[in-house]
Amino acid sequence: MKKKIFLAFLALIIFSFIGVSCKSTPKEEPNQQQQEEQQQQQPNPEDVTVVMSRVRVEKARKSAIDFEAPSYFPSEWENAEDQYSTVKKMPISTSDENKAAADALNKVADRYGELFDMTIPLYAQAREDEILSIREELVKSGFSKMFPKYVEKADKLALTAKDQYEAKDYYTARETVAEALDEYETLLLGAKILLVRQEIIDRGFTKYDPENFEKADEISQTAVVLYDAGDKKGAVENAEETLLRFNIVLTNGWMAYAAERRASASSEREKALSNKVNIAVRDGFRDADTIFSNAEDNYKNEMYSVSAIQHIEAEALFVIAGQQTEEKRQLAREVIRQAEEKIEESTETAVEAEKIIEGGSR
Numbered sequence: 001m002k003k004k005i006f007l008a009f010l011a012l013i014i015f016s017f018i019g020v021s022c023k024s025t026p027k028e029e030p031n032q033q034q035q036e037e038q039q040q041q042q043p044n045p046e047d048v049t050v051v052m053s054r055v056r057v058e059k060a061r062k063s064a065i066d067f068e069a070p071s072y073f074p075s076e077w078e079n080a081e082d083q084y085s086t087v088k089k090m091p092i093s094t095s096d097e098n099k100a101a102a103d104a105l106n107k108v109a110d111r112y113g114e115l116f117d118m119t120i121p122l123y124a125q126a127r128e129d130e131i132l133s134i135r136e137e138l139v140k141s142g143f144s145k146m147f148p149k150y151v152e153k154a155d156k157l158a159l160t161a162k163d164q165y166e167a168k169d170y171y172t173a174r175e176t177v178a179e180a181l182d183e184y185e186t187l188l189l190g191a192k193i194l195l196v197r198q199e200i201i202d203r204g205f206t207k208y209d210p211e212n213f214e215k216a217d218e219i220s221q222t223a224v225v226l227y228d229a230g231d232k233k234g235a236v237e238n239a240e241e242t243l244l245r246f247n248i249v250l251t252n253g254w255m256a257y258a259a260e261r262r263a264s265a266s267s268e269r270e271k272a273l274s275n276k277v278n279i280a281v282r283d284g285f286r287d288a289d290t291i292f293s294n295a296e297d298n299y300k301n302e303m304y305s306v307s308a309i310q311h312i313e314a315e316a317l318f319v320i321a322g323q324q325t326e327e328k329r330q331l332a333r334e335v336i337r338q339a340e341e342k343i344e345e346s347t348e349t350a351v352e353a354e355k356i357i358e359g360g361s362r
Contacts, residue, residue, distance in 0.1 A: 050098050053105035057084065060112035067170070069112075069119040080111045124165050127177045131158050134184040141191035150190075150227075154183040186232065189239045193220060196246040205253025212252075216245035251304075258304035258311070265292060265315035272318045272325075280325040288317030 157180035164173035223238035278285040295310030
């Protein structure tokens with residue numbers, strides 16, 4: 001009996017404890033704000049569609065920008081941008097609004113895609129034109145003949161890019177074209193070196209700055225060695241120094257040569273003035289003097305190549321004017337001589353006639 005009373009009492013205590021615990025920690029019911037947050041966290045199929053459409057637009061837009069669509073079609077691009085700006089402001093609160101926004105975004109994406117398709121052939125043609133232009137310079141300079149293996153390497157890259165473009169692997173083709181152009185540009189630096197060096201030799205300017213000329217030749221050989229070794233950066237740096245030194249030689253050559261031609265033209269001008277050429281052949285001297293004056297101005301402005309050519313032309317005209325003066329004077333002397341001879345003949349005739357007359361009167 002006591003045992004039953006004890007068990008009943010123990011059950012009552014346990015029940016009371018459970019009841020108190022339940023009252024102290026009641027189950028919370030979510031409020032309205034929490035319900036709204038939970039609903040927002042749950043993905044809405046229409047919202048996902050809008051997001052996907054927006055991603056599609058951004059991808060199409062980026063592709064068009066990467067291949068310079070804004071430059072090729074500026075007005076069309078501006079219109080597409082305006083459309084996109086308007087679509088981004090569309091409401092997306094309801095399912096209908098979400099659908100309308102997604103449809104509008106897809107239309108903008110299509111428009112960017114159209115601009116991309118229009119741009120691709122123009123972009124490819126522009127890169128091809130760049131390559132052909134540089135390659136033509138390599139041929140004209142004689143570089144391709146002297147270093148055919150270097151040009152072949154760049155050509156292979158260009159042909160690879162063309163294959164990638166035809167396979168519509170546009171981004172890869174763009175990277176390959178950039179690599180090919182970089183290679184051609186490096187070779188073009190070598191072509192410029194050859195042209196300047198040959199001009200120095202052809203004009204005989206090596207005598208004006210032999211030290212820089214020899215040093216430039218040494219550095220150019222180093223550039224070739226580094227390029228063959230795969231050190232393109234070092235090769236370019238040495239090639240740039242080579243070109244700089246050759247240009248200094250060329251500039252010094254023109255400066256010295258212009259000074260020589262100036263002195264020669266000035267001497268011829270002084271000779272013409274002392275011989276009164278400015279009076280005897282006025283128009284010829286004036287033409288020569290006008291060119292001489294221009295040459296002097298260019299020389300003072302350090303435009304030595306132009307000055308040298310003009311001084312040469314002025315010198316030649318002074319010489320011609322001097323020759324014309326001499327010819328005029330020679331002709332005048334001949335006319336005078338002939339006149340004097342005629343005068344002498346007339347005098348002799350008169351004397352003879354006088355003798356005859358005098359004899360007759362006797």
